[in-house]
Amino acid sequence: MTEPDAVAAAELARLRAEAEAAEAAAKAAQAKAALAAAEAAAAAAQAAGSAEGQDAGAGPDPEAVPVPDAVPDTGGAGAAEGDAGGAGSGPLDADEVAAVIKGYTFEAETLDLGALVNTEAVPEAQIRIPLAMMNRHGLVAGATGTGKTRTLQGLAEQLAAKGVPVFAADIKGDLSGVATPGESSDKLLARTRAIGQDWKPEASATEYFALGGIGKGVPVRATVSGFGPLLLSKVLGLNETQESSLGLVFHYADENGLALVDLSDLRAVLSYLTSDEGKAELKNLGGLSSATAGVILRELITFADDGADVFFGEPEFDVNDFLRTAADGRGIISLLEVPGVADKPALFSTFLMYLLAELFEILPEVGDLDKPKLVFFFDEAHLLFKDASKDFLSAIVQTVRLIRSKGVGVFFVTQTPKDVPSDVLGQLGSRVQHALRAFTPDDAKALRATVGTYPVSGYDLERVLQELGTGEAIVTVMSEKGAPTPVAWTRMRAPQGLMSPTPDPEIERAVKASPLLARYGTAIDRESARELLAAKMNAAEEAARAEQAALEKAKADAEYAKQKAAIDKAQAAAEKKAQAEYERLLKKTSGSSRTASRKTPTSPLEEVLNSKTTQTILGGVIRGIFGTGRR
Ligand SMILES: Nc1ncnc2c1ncn2[C@@H]1O[C@H](COP(=O)(O)OP(=O)(O)OP(=O)(O)O)[C@@H](O)[C@H]1O
Ligand SMILES: [Mg+2]
Numbered sequence: 001m002t003e004p005d006a007v008a009a010a011e012l013a014r015l016r017a018e019a020e021a022a023e024a025a026a027k028a029a030q031a032k033a034a035l036a037a038a039e040a041a042a043a044a045a046q047a048a049g050s051a052e053g054q055d056a057g058a059g060p061d062p063e064a065v066p067v068p069d070a071v072p073d074t075g076g077a078g079a080a081e082g083d084a085g086g087a088g089s090g091p092l093d094a095d096e097v098a099a100v101i102k103g104y105t106f107e108a109e110t111l112d113l114g115a116l117v118n119t120e121a122v123p124e125a126q127i128r129i130p131l132a133m134m135n136r137h138g139l140v141a142g143a144t145g146t147g148k149t150r151t152l153q154g155l156a157e158q159l160a161a162k163g164v165p166v167f168a169a170d171i172k173g174d175l176s177g178v179a180t181p182g183e184s185s186d187k188l189l190a191r192t193r194a195i196g197q198d199w200k201p202e203a204s205a206t207e208y209f210a211l212g213g214i215g216k217g218v219p220v221r222a223t224v225s226g227f228g229p230l231l232l233s234k235v236l237g238l239n240e241t242q243e244s245s246l247g248l249v250f251h252y253a254d255e256n257g258l259a260l261v262d263l264s265d266l267r268a269v270l271s272y273l274t275s276d277e278g279k280a281e282l283k284n285l286g287g288l289s290s291a292t293a294g295v296i297l298r299e300l301i302t303f304a305d306d307g308a309d310v311f312f313g314e315p316e317f318d319v320n321d322f323l324r325t326a327a328d329g330r331g332i333i334s335l336l337e338v339p340g341v342a343d344k345p346a347l348f349s350t351f352l353m354y355l356l357a358e359l360f361e362i363l364p365e366v367g368d369l370d371k372p373k374l375v376f377f378f379d380e381a382h383l384l385f386k387d388a389s390k391d392f393l394s395a396i397v398q399t400v401r402l403i404r405s406k407g408v409g410v411f412f413v414t415q416t417p418k419d420v421p422s423d424v425l426g427q428l429g430s431r432v433q434h435a436l437r438a439f440t441p442d443d444a445k446a447l448r449a450t451v452g453t454y455p456v457s458g459y460d461l462e463r464v465l466q467e468l469g470t471g472e473a474i475v476t477v478m479s480e481k482g483a484p485t486p487v488a489w490t491r492m493r494a495p496q497g498l499m500s501p502t503p504d505p506e507i508e509r510a511v512k513a514s515p516l517l518a519r520y521g522t523a524i525d526r527e528s529a530r531e532l533l534a535a536k537m538n539a540a541e542e543a544a545r546a547e548q549a550a551l552e553k554a555k556a557d558a559e560y561a562k563q564k565a566a567i568d569k570a571q572a573a574a575e576k577k578a579q580a581e582y583e584r585l586l587k588k589t590s591g592s593s594r595t596a597s598r599k600t601p602t603s604p605l606e607e608v609l610n611s612k613t614t615q616t617i618l619g620g621v622i623r624g625i626f627g628t629g630r631r
Contacts, residue, residue, distance in 0.1 A: 090118030091489065096458045101125045103486040106479070108132055108370065111158045113151075113432065113475060114492040115195035123196030127490040129430055129477040131162060134409040135372045136478045137400060137427055141417050141450075142434020147471040148413050151432050152377050153178055153495040155411070156333055159375050160204045165331040167322045167355070168377040169348070173339045175379065176507060177498030179206035188494055191471075195491050202496040205326040206333045208511050211351055212310030215337040216507050218516045219523070221313040222354050224260040225250065231357055235308075235350045236299045237389035245292045248285050249273070258529035262312040263304045265529035270297040272533045277540045307344035311351060314524045319358040321516060323374055337507070345386040352384055353392070356399045356410075363406035373407035381412035382419035397423040417453065418446050425453070429478035432492075435468035457487035464489060 092100070100116050101124065109131040116125035142148050149172070156166045157178060168175055181201035182188075192199035208217035224232070229250040233243035253260050253269050260266050272278040273285070274293045282290060303309075324332045341348045355376075363373065378384060385393065400410055412420050412428070416436065420428075431454075438444040451461040455476060465474060468489070475490045511517065 090120070091460070091464065092116075092118050092458050096486075097122060097125060100127075100486050100488050103479070104128050104488070106130045108480060109162065111155060111162075112197070112493055113154075113477075114197075114473075114490045117472060117489045117491050121194045121491050123194065125488075126196065127475050127488050130480045131159075131164075131371045132368060132480065133429060133478045133482075134159065134164070134375050135368070135404040135407055136429030136482075137404065137409055138411045138430035138432070138477075139417060139420065139425065139428045140411060140413040140432045140434070140473075141415065141419075141436075142468075142473065143415060143437045145470065146434035146468070147473070147492060148415075148434055149174055149379060150471060150495055150499060151434070151473065151492050152379060152411070152413050153497060153499070154493050156375075156377060157202070157204050157495055157497055159372075160331040160333050162371060163325055163329050163331050164371055165323050165325060165374050166333045166377065167336070167374060168333065169336045169338060169341075169379055171338055171341055171348075171380040171383070173337065173501050175335060176206075176208070176337065176502040177500055178204045178333055178335070178495070178502075179510065180498040180502045180506065182494070182496050182498050191491075192494050195493065197493045199494055200496060204333045204497060205330050206335055206510065207324075207514060207516070208507055209334055209336045211336065211338055211341070211347060212313065214307075214310055214341075215339060216504070217335070217337045217511055218514050218520050220317045220336070220351070220520070221311060221315065221523070223314055223316045224262060224266050224312050225254075226316050227312070227354060228357075231353055231395075234389065234392045234395050235346065235353060236296070236303055237392065238296065238299065242292055242296055242299075245288045246296055248288045249293070249296070252281070252285055253529055258532055259526070261314055261526070261528040262530075263300060263309045267297065267300055267304075268530040268533045270300065272537065275537070277537060303346060306346040307341075308347045308350050311347060311354075314526065315520055317520060319355060319362060322355075322359075342380070342383060345383045349384045349386075349388060349392065352378065353395065353399075356396075356403060359408055360399060360403055360406060363403075363408065365405055366407045367405055369407050372409045375409040375411065377411045377413060379413040381414040384412075385419065385421055385424075393421050393423070397421070397427065400424060400427050416446050417450050429482075429484075431474075431476055432490075433465065433474045434472070435470075436465045438466060454487055455484045459487060459489065461487070 090097075097116065097118060104125070104127050106128060110128035111131055111134070113127045113129060116122040116127060118125075140148050140151050152168065153175060156168055156175075159166050170176060181203045182199075184199075184201060189199060209220050210217035212219055212221055229246045230243070233246050236246075238246060249266070249269055250260065252258075252273070253265075258265070258269055260269070270293050273282040273288070274290050274297065279290075282288060282293065322334045324334075326332055336351075338348065359374070366373070384396070388396075403410065411430075412424070414420060417425055417433075433450065436443070436447050436450060438447045447462060447465060451465065454461055454474070459474070461474065468474065469491075471492050471494070473490050473492055475488050476484045476486070479485050
């Protein structure tokens with residue numbers, strides 16, 4: 001006997017004795033329940049012994065279904081083809097159907113997914129997920145139009161009905177139908193009846209949100225300082241050096257009372273530190289080079305241009321508002337209406353990180369609860385991981401891993417499991433896989449890889465995954481004991497809300513009536529880093545202008561003095577020359593006969609001096625020298 005067997009057997013004996021000894025009816029019932037649990041544990045121990053080498057990862061399954069004809073899955077891609085299908089009417093034989101029924105029978109509260117399909121729907125075989133296991137995360141995948149969003153809608157509606165608040169990103173706008181009762185039709189009722197669903201139209205309590213100013217809803221914004229340098233580095237894809245530099249910039253802003261509200265504030269601080277005015281302060285910061293600051297600045301500009309800037313600002317959103325229940329106890333479905341975000345993946349992933357990080361921060365550690373505190377659904381989840389940096393991915397993996405102990409469940413909804421990084425996939429306990437297509441060799445490879453991730457089953461999954469009808473899926477969830485349930489071809493329940501969008505006027509009305517609008521409706525633009533630095537730069541500019549003016553004045557004065565000196569010198573020279581000339585003329589005039597008799601030819605100079613104009617000028621000069629016209 002293996003050790004777990006021995007322990008389990010001993011426990012079994014103890015409990016049996018206790019059960020027999022108990023006289024009070026209540027006590028007997030209690031002991032019986034414990035006995036059942038112990039029996040299951042014994043079965044688990046046995047299964048663990050015999051299931052070695054099987055595709056595990058999630059531990060032993062206490063409700064492990066003996067799959068008679070199945071080839072054990074070696075865990076490799078494409079290795080899980082069971083030798084089933086030979087049972088005549090459907091892929092599963094009677095034992096396998098019984099095993100599915102047993103595998104999906106839970107004691108605690110559940111959400112209903114749908115009914116088993118074994119060629120026909122088998123309404124006795126209800127496929128469910130324990131409510132308490134919704135914090136073990138999940139994946140809803142499938143080709144376009146196969147029913148992913150309706151599956152999401154059905155889960156969200158049921159969670160809300162059971163008092164669990166839900167958050168969902170409504171990328172295509174086709175989830176808003178949760179707020180409106182669904183439309184009945186014969187076709188729909190025939191479908192729901194066949195799977196044992198008592199369908200009735202019902203609307204859920206819904207609140208609409210918008211990222212910043214984009215879309216219809218109460219605006220959700222975060223401040224840059226609230227977002228923090230670490231998270232921002234992740235979404236910007238900064239390396240370690242750049243990340244610590246960004247930390248310094250935040251520190252500098254904090255120390256200097258420069259509020260970082262929106263992206264333009266952060267840009268202003270970076271621009272300042274790399275400017276002539278801020279150079280000295282950049283130096284004081286130590287460890288931040290102007291080259292790195294320049295790189296961060298460039299990344300920030302791209303980030304803002306990608307549409308992320310609308311998300312940053314005030315008033316800052318309090319994520320507690322996603323955890324609300326209505327007066328009647330129903331959970332509120334918070335829908336983030338983000339049409340057009342498909343071309344702004346940076347914005348979307350930034351928001352996701354913010355939300356997860358905030359929730360992580362505010363929520364206490366609670367371990368496993370009867371029901372989660374909040375379940376997140378990310379439709380079109382491939383957008384989250386598009387172009388994501390390695391650091392960003394590891395941040396997601398870590399947060400997803402840790403947030404479940406805070407009672408938060410995360411479901412990713414996307415076309416192929418390939419869209420979700422394997423580290424994230426490994427964290428997802430429940431899977432609803434709608435039809436996959438295998439048009440290309442790549443598709444076929446992805447299909448085989450998907451098949452390889454399923455536990456052993458009686459299905460030829462590679463074939464079945466291509467045969468699933470709209471609104472059908474291959475399901476395996478996490479049982480109450482934390483092990484995967486048997487793989488089940490499931491016809492999913494229809495959502496009770498509208499399967500098309502709620503009309504715009506209704507949405508607008510709901511947004512206007514929201515109690516949250518008063519708090520978040522109007523953006524505030526208080527004095528923050530951008531304004532303060534602009535003022536500082538202006539003052540510096542003013543000072544620089546004054547200094548420049550003084551400099552120019554000094555230069556002009558010097559030039560004036562120089563010119564004046566030159567003029568004075570020239571004047572002095574001219575005076576001296578004139579004096580000499582005067583004297584020469586005087587001398588010449590006194591000996592004129594002799595000179596004239598010499599018959600010297602008149603020189604050009606003499607001609608000039610003798611000319612009338614020259615004499616007038618000379619007269620002027622001479623008058624200047626002697627002060628007056630005469631003496
Ligand atoms: N569980 C269901 N019950 C009834 N009808 C369904 C169900 N699931 C899907 N359908 C039908 O299939 C249509 C497409 O489903 P859905 O919008 O969920 O597909 P999708 O996989 O989200 O597609 P896309 O990838 O384009 O977003 C629905 O509008 C509805 O008519
Ligand atoms: Mg969809």
